[in-house]
Amino acid sequence: MRILITGGGGFLGSRLAQALLARDPAAKITLLDVAFPNPPDGRFTAITGDLASPDVFARALPADTDAVFHLAAVVSGGAEADFDLGYHVNLDGTRALLEACRKLAKPPKVVYASSVAAFGGKLPDVLDDTTTPTPQTSYGTQKVIGEYLVADWTRKGMIDGRSLRLPTIVVRPGKPNLAASSFASSIIREPLAGVAVDCPVPDTTGVWILSPRRVVDAFVHAYDLPASAWPTSRVVNLPGITLTVREMIDAMATVAGAEKAKLVRFVPDARIQGIVKTWPVRFRTDKALEMGFKADESFEDAVRQHGNAG
Template sequence: MNVLITGGAGFLGLQLARLLLKRGTLNLDGKAVTIDRLTLLDVVAPQIDDARVRAVTGDLSDPAVLAQAIDRDTGAIFHLAAVVSGQAEADFDLGMRVNLDASRALLETCRQLAHAPRVVFTSSVAVYGGKLPPVVQDDTALNPQSSYGVQKAIGELLLSDYSRRGFVDGRVLRLPTISVRPGKPNAAASSFASGIIREPLSGVAANCPVAPETPLWLLSPRGAIQALVNGIELDGARIGNRRVVNLPGLSVTAAQMVEALRRVAGDAVADRVTWEREERIEKIVGTWPAAWDVSRARELGFESDASFDDVIRAYAEDAAVKL
């Protein structure tokens, strides 16, 4: 079987690829199906040395590029490629092309091949917005307050309809904010949720651009990767016609994140965090829900991290940071 990861050169894409290569199989319909080929599609070539890996580079919204990546042997697709929230807000055309046009083109490629692969589409808390209840329910109305949120919401609806028509066997996983990501800050409005932990642990000051009491819904990279695998292996009959799953996470405030850092790494590290608010970031992050009803997700086998302290320790272990 061919497995495709869009955004295969990104952080989550590479982590997912390494896990799939280590496993060598996916459990589909009660059977262990061998991954013969892992196709990584992105605008740049990923750096993985494995004979099973095939890199396809190019514009994801180009049907000719997608035709190189998807064939009738493609039984599982992880659609992770996206322009992040802040960048999609700053560059409307880019966000529409990558977050919406590419998703539609991918689904159309699958429809034309008529092989109905399993497709995991990663969505976001950004599909919600406005005045929200204390806990967001499965049936809480979508009301995105950013172009990124709108693009993700449309992608969710498209995948649900293509699944209803039998063109794909789709499932939408609404990811909490991923923290702690390694590497450098990016253009995502949520980038600080990693930066206020990652930078202080490396000896660098970091600013938190939102008020200390600002709540966030978080999931570790390890938890996100496991959720992606669970999502593709989940029997479509168990999902039914509700193709969207709100994933479990941790509801913590920015202040609680820094206090966890203090407990894990000490005062000197936590004191490297400054608190200068930025209206642009607060305007976006302030529309996101802080807590979800994830009872259905747990029934489907998805789990959250035990504590944010554990998230910090896991990051330090993966990044070889001495605590």
């Protein structure tokens, strides 16, 4: 079993790599990323490169590759700030990966990380499996286009694709990043570490959430499911839970003490609010639940999960 994880230097990619190796110690796992802040151990092959550079897949995708987990992307705030970079990596890079998959010995399974940023603008109060994507960011646009490419490459028998629309992943470890959703983790992570943090959105802001452990489970489950379990679009909205920023902070206080909550200051940021306010907050995810994907039991679990991992 040979596997490529794009974005394998990132937090989700590296956790996914660990999970895949734990279930199949003989797996040969290559991690591709533009940088490896924490170099992987010797059980993994790390390749540094840009998704859309001409030769990267000649190195990262040997002909006997069985599966690709495509997580690499310029995140929402980054793709909004740098239009060309976003299209270069998120569209051209995805296309280049799919083209490279056509050259493999057999059509690989491709699990593609899409996003609820696919949705935006004037939305129903509760989205469901029939809601049409209307992204209000370039990142969301690029993710939706990637879904359509994955579906068409699959229909043509070039890959066996599976696209997951990820909720906002909370609690992310590490440092804040350019994702507009970065605050959703910072307001938990920083106080848990005893550090004050600015929250750029009002505490009434709703967020559609999945924990890191659950999303890694979802990638593995998406891989395991038979092709017949997927709709022809090959896309599914993952289950999540809905909380307001206030409810998130309260849950943290329940787990870690009321003093922690006082470390969150509200400092409005119009740019972040402008992006986040277009995102969906509530979903019915009947299809995903029927397919066996699972949401978190509670946000307190996600907070404890971060405490235990950190």
